[in-house]
Amino acid sequence: MYFYRLHWAVIDVIGAPFDLCGKRLGSRLGPAAVRLAGLVEALEALRLQVSDRGDVSALPAVESDGLRNFQPLLACVKELRAMGLETLSRGRIPVVIGGEHTVAVGGVGAALEFFEGDLGLLWIDAHADINSPGTTDSGNLHGMPIAALAGLPSGKKGLIDKEWREFQSALVPKRKLDLEATIWYGIRDVDPAERSRLAGCPITMHDIDRRGIEATVARIDDWLRRSGVRQLWISFDVDALDPVLAPGTGTGVRGGLTYREAHLTAELIREALDTRGCPYRLVGVDVVETNPLFDSQNETAKMAVEWVASLFGKTILG
Numbered sequence: 001m002y003f004y005r006l007h008w009a010v011i012d013v014i015g016a017p018f019d020l021c022g023k024r025l026g027s028r029l030g031p032a033a034v035r036l037a038g039l040v041e042a043l044e045a046l047r048l049q050v051s052d053r054g055d056v057s058a059l060p061a062v063e064s065d066g067l068r069n070f071q072p073l074l075a076c077v078k079e080l081r082a083m084g085l086e087t088l089s090r091g092r093i094p095v096v097i098g099g100e101h102t103v104a105v106g107g108v109g110a111a112l113e114f115f116e117g118d119l120g121l122l123w124i125d126a127h128a129d130i131n132s133p134g135t136t137d138s139g140n141l142h143g144m145p146i147a148a149l150a151g152l153p154s155g156k157k158g159l160i161d162k163e164w165r166e167f168q169s170a171l172v173p174k175r176k177l178d179l180e181a182t183i184w185y186g187i188r189d190v191d192p193a194e195r196s197r198l199a200g201c202p203i204t205m206h207d208i209d210r211r212g213i214e215a216t217v218a219r220i221d222d223w224l225r226r227s228g229v230r231q232l233w234i235s236f237d238v239d240a241l242d243p244v245l246a247p248g249t250g251t252g253v254r255g256g257l258t259y260r261e262a263h264l265t266a267e268l269i270r271e272a273l274d275t276r277g278c279p280y281r282l283v284g285v286d287v288v289e290t291n292p293l294f295d296s297q298n299e300t301a302k303m304a305v306e307w308v309a310s311l312f313g314k315t316i317l318g
Helices: 027-036 039-044 070-089 101-114 145-149 159-171 205-211 213-227 259-274 299-311
Strands: 010-016 049-055 093-098 120-124 182-187 201-204 231-237 281-288
Touching: 010 027, 010 039, 010 070, 010 101, 027 039, 027 093, 027 281, 027 299, 039 049, 039 093, 039 299, 070 093, 070 101, 070 159, 070 281, 093 101, 101 145, 101 159, 101 231, 101 281, 120 145, 120 213, 145 159, 182 205, 182 213, 201 205, 201 213, 205 213, 213 259, 231 299, 259 299, 281 299
Parallel strands: 010 049, 010 093, 093 281, 120 182, 120 231, 182 201, 231 281
Antiparallel strands: none
């Protein structure tokens, strides 16, 4: 059994400047943009102890007949996973800034190992990201992180299958991600092959529009309580936001969360976490897919910083 006593006010910021497995380059600049938008300063203003541990290594693209840029991705995410394990072992919360959403395999994989599979995952994203090599149309690994974490088979043969199994073996522990303890929030662009795989708690933008933020966040809390998990990782993709407000992403989909909806979501999650007797606690956060090449005056990075601040307790009246 693991021993873990969390001091939620101690945070390690880790950058993952990787963007070689998506359709657009540029999110490798996301960690720098989010830092320049004041992430560390915003968290310190909440009287939290923050350590910026810098970035994991970023390797150049490598042509391959298998999975696209598999070797650079594997090197990046293995280093990120090691840093995540070190952070968790010190009783700190890793806040990973990306980079594309593929890098979530590093942090979530570390938490799955450290907590021996006792992990709930809240995936706030326009996309489900549960394709595998055999179901994807694009072949881009940035649409496959949940499938990898859940140990789903590749559905392919040859080199692609070999690399997929190597990816899972290197990064995903024996106690894999439980899809029943996985919650998708704000999804609105789901591939047909992904729909039957959403075994946990998928909350679409239709659900949010129809029932509202308060009711859908209450559903998140209820689902986590019924799942029995004691640790929660939140993976936030900025494309969950409407691209009119947050254009700086390579994967924007119209009809996302508004500024106020996003902040209310974060504030209500914080309230749930702070409720006396809450059976789960926040152990890690991803903030990914900020792409300054498509942004306007770094507005998307600023929104990401403000959202993280709300998640860690910032309120209007303090």
